[in-house]
Amino acid sequence: MKHTLTAITAAGFVFAATAGAAWAQETPPPLVGDTPAGKKMAEICAACHGVEGISDQPGVPHLSGQHPSYIQAGLLSYKDGHRKGTRMAEVVVGLSKQDIANVAAYYGSLKPFNRIVKRTGALSPAEEDPFATVREATGECAACHGDDGNSDIPGMPSLAGQHVSYLITALKHYQDGVRKDEDMQAFLEGLTDADLEDMAYFYAAMEPKRAEPPTEGDALAGLAVTAPCSGCHADDGNNKDPKTPRLAGLDAEYLVAAAEGYRSGGRNHEVMREALASLRETDIKDMAAFYATSEPKALPVRKPLALAEWAEKCSHCHGAGGHSADPRFPILAGQNEAYLINALKRYHGGERESSMMYAMSFLMGESDIAKLAAFYAGQGAD
Ligand code: HEC
Ligand code: HEC
Ligand code: HEC
Ligand code: HEC
Known part of the structure; x- marks a missing residue:
């Protein structure tokens, strides 16, 4: 069963409360990067991630202004195979940990993509009714x-x-x-x-x-x-x-x-x-x-969560509208829509490992994923 209101509520509550502690235990402190060296390195990334980390290819995430520690963690998980089945596997083969810190510092120093991607999507009243x-x-x-x-x-x-x-x-x-x-x-x-x-x-x-x-x-x-x-x-x-x-x-x-x-x-x-x-x-x-x-009996079906209810849960970690200011949690606002869909599907299927995101996503249906991705991709500068 994909949707269980009580389970969602419980997961959201517990994970919001323990998020910080779990992350702090699992992740070593990020290396300090050298921004100019990272800028040079980023030339090889531009073919896919676009000039200055604004991607125009579906499925390729924007990187500009993403939290550097998150970019580092992402690159390291492609390297150690925790994030599999993407074109990034070949890219990271040749990168040392210091290279990774450098390129993360460079992208992190740029203007955040959610200030550049222009669309702004507020929740409409319709999105309050599932x-x-x-x-x-x-x-x-x-x-x-x-x-x-x-x-x-x-x-x-x-x-x-x-x-x-x-x-x-x-x-x-x-x-x-x-x-x-x-x-x-x-x-x-x-x-x-x-x-x-x-x-x-x-x-x-x-x-x-x-x-x-x-x-x-x-x-x-x-x-x-x-x-x-x-x-x-x-x-x-x-x-x-x-x-x-x-x-x-x-x-x-x-x-x-x-x-x-x-x-x-x-x-x-x-x-x-x-x-x-x-x-x-x-x-x-x-x-x-x-x-x-014979008298038909109502099924104990919970109403699916409305987009607004989902987004409320996500905001505990990713910030309102996905404008995360917390380096532990990636910025989602304005991120590439196809990329967000892929990411959520992979968490949901367990292919992309993250205990927090698995807990969040395993109750999602296809349409929840589609709506959430469209919502976050549509959040521009606020
Ligand atoms: C051949 C195309 C290609 C090149 C070159 C490339 N990338 Fe990627 N990158 C991708 C794709 C596709 C994804 C999405 C993979 C996924 O869904 O996990 C991605 C994902 C990422 C992510 C994860 C972002 C997130 O929000 O979690 C980071 C970080 C990243 N790339 C950094 C880099 C850096 C740094 C370089 C250059 C050193 C680079 N990439 C070069 C295609 C590329
Ligand atoms: C013109 C009348 C009509 C319209 C409009 C219609 N249906 Fe049906 N629907 C039927 C009939 C007749 C059946 C039984 C068909 C059969 O014997 O398989 C049926 C069967 C079904 C069944 C299977 C029910 C069962 O117990 O097996 C579902 C589900 C269903 N319809 C959903 C929909 C949905 C969703 C729509 C709108 C997109 C829709 N229907 C539009 C007439 C209609
Ligand atoms: C082994 C389990 C099983 C038994 C025994 C069984 N059914 Fe079914 N029944 C099903 C399944 C599964 C379906 C759905 C089949 C489908 O997808 O068309 C179904 C479908 C039906 C439907 C169609 C419902 C609809 O909404 O279209 C009717 C009517 C029905 N069964 C009546 C009966 C009757 C009467 C009996 C006994 C004489 C019976 N069934 C015995 C499993 C069973
Ligand atoms: C308990 C904290 C927490 C909550 C609540 C949460 N997330 Fe996350 N999210 C994370 C963490 C940590 C990561 C980074 C995981 C990783 O490294 O793969 C992440 C990563 C993501 C990513 C991948 C971003 C990228 O750039 O690759 C997406 C998409 C995402 N979350 C969407 C959501 C959505 C949608 C919700 C609400 C339904 C949500 N998250 C709720 C902690 C959370």
Whole structure:
């Protein structure tokens, strides 16, 4: 599970409190650098990092005015292999510790990149609501699935209170045609994985409501029919396994259509085909009546953090807007956006080692990373 509000809060609190002590123990005091010698050395860096450390290449960070001790630490971690898989590995091979201190001193002496990169991005009110963007993005879905994911159209699945994982898989399967539905495929065209993830979290967090009472089928008879299903879908269709869809309160017509889909092979899923193989038409209607009348229970989904809430956590170390004045923490304001995305993804995946940043980033989803990177890249001179 990527997002857990309580875990985030706890991590933010504990790490903010212990950050200074941990850093002081792990990192030796930086060497004093010679700025003119570093300037000479920086000629070989300019091809990628730009003249005076302002990079115009996506994925290459700006260096001008970054804290020298942080630049040193960065170069040393490329050298000792703690930061892997980048073009910097070859660059640092030939550099001594003194060279590193020199070039760090030079870049550190320049005007900070966040004074040079011009854009300024303040947080808009929309960024205070974690669902603001997704509410807009799901506007067109609402016609069929309802504003809050509770549909009142017969034959239509409700999405409110459905499991995140299941929703993401379903959406991806429509997109790549594994689950065949031309309309759904068209609605999802061009949406990124991050968009789908946002939508899934949004719908999962909505309070589910039971569909209109079924007009066909016998719910009591359905109780017996669904006994073998309960191992996966739970007795009442409110199962906990996130990969298995919750059926409680779904529209009966939709449940029948879904079952027919598996049985005819239109919806390709071996487990479900077998589970339904021996059922008669009347069993299917009874099953649908049973689940449709079962009361859906809200999932204990936490709301994702709004950008403003994330940024508040980051500010404990990186300063407001990423304008860090503390040499232990890199300046993020105005940094190259693609570089920030790469950095956060690597921390998240554990490829770039930093216990503090791992703790911060392992709860981030793709869209959190994208939003944070855009936010910090957009912070200019204040
Ligand atoms: C061939 C292109 C290239 C050259 C030449 C190059 N760099 Fe880099 N540098 C990169 C890339 C790409 C990254 C981002 C790597 C990553 O994602 O970790 C980077 C990252 C860095 C970082 C990490 C910055 C941060 O915010 O953590 C430092 C410091 C750095 N380079 C310093 C230098 C110095 C000093 C030189 C010259 C001695 C140099 N680089 C030469 C491509 C280059
Ligand atoms: C014109 C009506 C319509 C619109 C608009 C629509 N959908 Fe659907 N949606 C359907 C129908 C019908 C199904 C069932 C299709 C099937 O049988 O696979 C469905 C299925 C789904 C499912 C799978 C539900 C399940 O329980 O397996 C998800 C998730 C979903 N839609 C999300 C969305 C999102 C997100 C949007 C907006 C981008 C959207 N839909 C727009 C009609 C619509
Ligand atoms: C071994 C676990 C398992 C068993 C047993 C099982 N299911 Fe499922 N069921 C699943 C999974 C996983 C899916 C999602 C499949 C997919 O991605 O299309 C699913 C999907 C469904 C759906 C589609 C839901 C939707 O939102 O589109 C229905 C309806 C359903 N099951 C009914 C049943 C019934 C009725 C039974 C018993 C006769 C049953 N299932 C037994 C695991 C199971
Ligand atoms: C507890 C202190 C702390 C908090 C809170 C924190 N960071 Fe960091 N961050 C660090 C440290 C220390 C580093 C340097 C780690 C390293 O050497 O790789 C770092 C590095 C980074 C980098 C790499 C910068 C570069 O130039 O390579 C990014 C990006 C970053 N943090 C983003 C964030 C974001 C976004 C948040 C909030 C969600 C955050 N950080 C919260 C301490 C923190």
